[in-house]
Amino acid sequence: MAKRFRGGGGFGAGGGMPNMGNLMKQAQKMQEDMAKTKESLAEMTVEVSAGGGAITVVATGNKEITSITIKPDVVDPEDIEMLQDLIMAAVNEAIRKADELNEQEMGKITGGMGGGIPGLF
Numbered sequence: 824m825a826k827r828f829r830g831g832g833g834f835g836a837g838g839g840m841p842n843m844g845n846l847m848k849q850a851q852k853m854q855e856d857m858a859k860t861k862e863s864l865a866e867m868t869v870e871v872s873a874g875g876g877a878i879t880v881v882a883t884g885n886k887e888i889t890s891i892t893i894k895p896d897v898v899d900p901e902d903i904e905m906l907q908d909l910i911m912a913a914v915n916e917a918i919r920k921a922d923e924l925n926e927q928e929m930g931k932i933t934g935g936m937g938g939g940i941p942g943l944f
Contacts, residue, residue, distance in 0.1 A: 853932060853933065856932045857929065857932055857933075860928050860929060860931075860932060861885070863884075863928070864883065864884030864885050864924065864925055864928055865883050865884065865885045865887075866883070866884075867883065867884040867924060867928075868881050868882065868883055868884070868889065869881070869882055869884070869917055869920040869921050869924055870917075871913050871916040871917040871920060872913065873909045873910075873912045873913035873916065874897060874909040874912075874913075876894070877893070877894045877896075877897035877909060878891065878892070878893055878894075878897065878906075878909045878910055878912075878913045879891070879892040879913070880892075880910075880913040880914050880916070880917040881917070882914075882917040882918065882920070882921045883921065884921055884924045884925055884928065885921070885925075886918050886921045886922070886925075888914060888917065891910065891913070891914075893906070893910075897909065
């Protein structure tokens with residue numbers, strides 16, 4: 824006598840199949856929250872200094888550099904290379920900090936799963 828499989832498998836009434844309408848609402852809310860967060864990131868800033876405060880760079884959470892301040896005593900016409908290196912280091916650090924801010928703020932919405940969903944950011 825062969826055993827018969829009667830379906831079910833947890834997908835029937837009270838089973839494990841999620842309500843697609845609820846999933847769509849949650850996804851839409853997450854998208855709206857992410858859009859609001861991206862707007863607020865444009866207003867948040869990070870500030871980074873290099874060379875003991877000789878160079879200061881300010882960037883938004885959206886990685887837009889809003890200001891670069893150079894102390895006059897670091898400007899040496901004989902050593903432009905050092906000045907360029909300091910600016911590059913400060914800008915790269917500002918971008919890194921803006922990335923951290925972005926991940927932190929978006930993580931509040933996605934619960935840290937953002938990196939695993941292609942196209943989420």
